[in-house]
Amino acid sequence: EILLKDSAHLQEEGAEHAKRKKYNRQEEAQALYTPEDVDPVLKLLKTMPRSSGFDISPEFHVESFDAGHILGSSSLELTIREGGKKIVVVFSGDIGRYSQAILKDPTTPPSNADVLICESTYGDREHQAGDPEEQLAQIVNRVVKRGGSIVIPAFAIGRTQTFMYYLRRLEDQQRIPRIPVYVDSPMALSATDLYIKHKEDHDLEFVREEGSDGKGDPLNVHEFHLTRTAEESKAINNVKIPCIIISASGMVSGGRVLHHLVQRLPDAKNAVILAGFQAEGTRGRALQEGAKTLNLFGQAVPVCAEIVEMGQFSAHAGKSELLRWLSGFPAPPKQSYLTHGEPAAAQALQAAIQQKAGWKSAVARYLDTVALGA
The missing domain is CATH 3.40.50.10890 (Rossmann fold)
Incomplete structure (x- = not known):
């Protein structure tokens, strides 16, 4: 709610400023959405428990784990039961830092994941040293x-x-x-x-x-x-x-x-x-x-x-922190896909995972389609 309403407000302010100063190339600058558009969306959202399971439907069950990135940030474990098969998909979300102020450390889901979708924002570098x-x-x-x-x-x-x-x-x-x-x-x-x-x-x-x-x-x-x-x-x-x-x-x-x-x-x-x-x-x-x-x-x-x-x-895990988070899985996921990183960062993390953990992973590409549990 906070994010959506603030984003809408900023877009309105930006559009109004562009109209007054006439520096927008479009004929008339418009916000993508307004605060009035947000309330109908919020009515469609349903909250889930912070640290326990949630059934989306008989086929889909979600577990939430503290990602340590910002307040309330979570890694999600999605269990799919369909056609007599069970597939576990883990979404890392944005992974936070270890031993940082205010928030708890990130928690790796203790999952035997079939599929992992993991962020790679800082996959090619560490954060600055020093206090x-x-x-x-x-x-x-x-x-x-x-x-x-x-x-x-x-x-x-x-x-x-x-x-x-x-x-x-x-x-x-x-x-x-x-x-x-x-x-x-x-x-x-x-x-x-x-x-x-x-x-x-x-x-x-x-x-x-x-x-x-x-x-x-x-x-x-x-x-x-x-x-x-x-x-x-x-x-x-x-x-x-x-x-x-x-x-x-x-x-x-x-x-x-x-x-x-x-x-x-x-x-x-x-x-x-x-x-x-x-x-x-x-x-x-x-x-x-x-x-x-x-x-x-x-x-x-x-x-x-x-x-x-x-x-x-920075609130994002550095390269070694990403590898530390990944090391928390009890077994390598059968499929791993790296997202949310510039190409160099994702490719560097892919190489590091192969070298350090012996896992195979792939850099996700826009509009690619993959079979889960294949």
Whole structure:
């Protein structure tokens, strides 16, 4: 619900902005869908238990396992019984990191899977080494020292909460000054409420920091400013003292962060932290690869701010973590297909699986058809 409604709202905002500025090549920019379109869809959805089985029909049974990627993320085991045969299909979903803040580690389904469909986002590389908390402290201190501000394009679910957690810890340890932190994403605010509510996904360290009464709030930085309305968001432009702005979207493909980058990118005192996967063709990837200008709202904005990549904050398992997750199966699946990765990443993971585990796997191709259990 949160994702669909926020996506619809952003599309409406983007279409309206394109109409006003007249930079869209189409005759009239339109949202793909609106918030009014979402409610009928939600009525068709049915929730399933977080950690137990669910019968879709007499032939289809689903089991859910914690994927450790974001709150509520799951790997699914689908058991199909048809014509006297039983086939078990496992969908990895997005697999998370091990020993990361807030959430529990990923759980590999203990399945004798006939078919595995596995993501391969980071199948060809590991994440940056180093202590993310220490690196974040260094960035905050040097930017504040030169009088700048930090913009963090962050996925509303997952990365925003991780940054809030580390900033609170660093403040409490007096390793960074207490400066204003603006969370400028209505969806992130709603998601943060859910992170606090759903304690069943929390790891032991986070539970300890919440306290025995469960009333502690490890995500609440000391100078925390919530901005829900467009007017509150625009008011951040008037903040001239050092501050931190956390705003969606994480790949700089849309959302309010675009307005903040228009304001902050041209100033060398400022910094932008890229904290997650940046897909090919996105503005985030352009910044990652050293772009000197960024096209925002039909204008070329100079990139003078410091661009810092912090791969440690990615919510996707790195190559060795993917292999660790795969090693949890009691036996190799009869068929394995790799998805959700750029070609080089999927092919590298395919080779690693063959080398490390001795499994045969295939890189899934668009519109391919395969027989399950063949």
